[in-house]
Each structure stands twice: as structure tokens, then as C-alpha cells.
Amino acid sequence: MTFGQSWRTFVRALKLSYDHIGKVMLTNFVWFCVGFGPMLAFSYLPFLQNDVFFYLSIILSFITMGGAIAFVHYRMNRVILGEDTSFKDLWEGFKLFWLRGSGLLFLGVLAVFILVFNIMFSQNYPAVVFTILSGIWIWGIIFWIAMHQFVFPFLVNQDIGVFLTLKRAALIVLDNPLPSLVLLVLSAAIVVLCLILAAPILIFVASFLALLQNCFYHELMVKYTEVKEDDTIDAEGEDEE
DSSP states (O other): OOHHHHHHHHHHHHHHHHHTHHHHHHHHHHHHHHHTHHHHHHHHOGGGOSHHHHHHHHHHHHHHHHHHHHHHHHHHHHHHTTOOOOTHHHHHHHHHHHHHHHHHHHHHHHHHHHHHHHHHHHHTOOSHHHHHHHHHHHHHHHHHHHHTTTHHHHHHHHOOOHHHHHHHHHHHHHHOHHHHHHHHHHHHHHHHHHHHHSHHHHHTHHHHHHHHHHHHHHHHHHHHHHHHHHHHHHHHHHHHO
16 A cells, blocks of 8 residues: 555545534544543532542543444444444444453553553663663554554454454554554644644544544455455365366
8 A cells, every 4th residue: 555545545534524524523522422421520520529430430431432432433434334324323333342442442551551661761771772672662652553543443344352453453554564654644643633623522533533544444454355365266276176
């Protein structure tokens, strides 16, 4: 997948978001309310503002946000595939993937914390070996984030387990470094812009990122489908001989 193909995939995601703007905005709003629900309850309901519910809200947030990210990807993927989709698909996506989505989110956040801790630890020591390790940890964070752009697309498209999802997401990044880097840069630019403007977080960002990541997933998976079909044809030809 070349840079030009990557850019065309980005443009396709933009067009899809424009053509289905109502679904994009509604899905994003539900994602925001469900995903941040426990933290919003803690922040705005005085009778819940205590230490117990604070820690409970953090735990619950992994469940609600993991399920919310999953149902956004589930619905936006149906949009990409041209399938009929309705509001009930959000609940369907949540039911199907909330547990695995929560596990993937927890492992993703945990790994980032570990890598950041390793960087901070290494920088406290002037030895060359720790400087090298700092560079390795930084590349580790970049790779981990790039990999997680494909985690939920693999989950909702292939309906597989947590560790197999992580494995396949890692392999697709290693096998496709250029489009993975382009997607990472585009996603980072979108997130930064949305954080600056604030409002797009509520109305746009999660749905569009889901559209973008699933569009890249489908484009990248084409070559693996073609290879599988070629292998099948070759095997059939050998059987006939």
C-alpha cells in the first residue's frame, strides 16, 4: 500500500463521514456518554464524589470505554461495508465486544504506563546502555500506538480473542510500515486538532477515527485475501495433476 493509496483511503473515510454525518455524530455522542459515563457521574453528581466511587469510576470506565470503542467500530465498519445499520447496532456491538474491548483497553493503557516508566527510569542514569534503552522504549511506545490502530478493526471484523487480536495487529503493522505510519500521523493530527477545538471530541472524533482505521484495515487486508486465493488455486491445480 503506497502513500498515494493511503491518502485515497483517508479521503474515502472523509467522504463516508460526510455521506453518513448523522450516524457519525449520533454514534460519537453515544460513545462520549457511555465511555465517559462513570467519570461524568463522579464529576457532576455531588453524592457520588467520594474516594470509593472515584476508584470505582476508574474501574467502570475501562468497561464502558472498552465497550463504547467497540460499538463505534462495529457500526462504522457496517457503514464501510455498505450494510444497513441502525441505532440498535450500538447495543449489539457493546454486547458482543465489551469484555474483549475492556481487556484490550486495559492492556493498552498498562503497556503505555510500563513503557513510560521505563523511559523515566532509564533517563535517571547517564550510562550509555540506559540511553539506548530509552530509545528502545520510545520506539516501543510508537509501535504500540501504531498497532492499536488496528486492534478494534481486527476485533469487530474477525471476532477473535484478545491475544490473537494483538498478535494480528502487530503483524499487520510490521508487514505494512508505511501505511501504518501514515495512519498514525493522520490520527495524531486529528486527535490534536480535536483536543484544541474541544467540540469535535463530542461530535466527531471517535466515529471518524473508527471509519479511518477500518478503511485502512480493509485496504490492507485485500492483499492477504488475494494471497490466500492464489494459494487455494495453486493447491487445486496440484490436486488436479
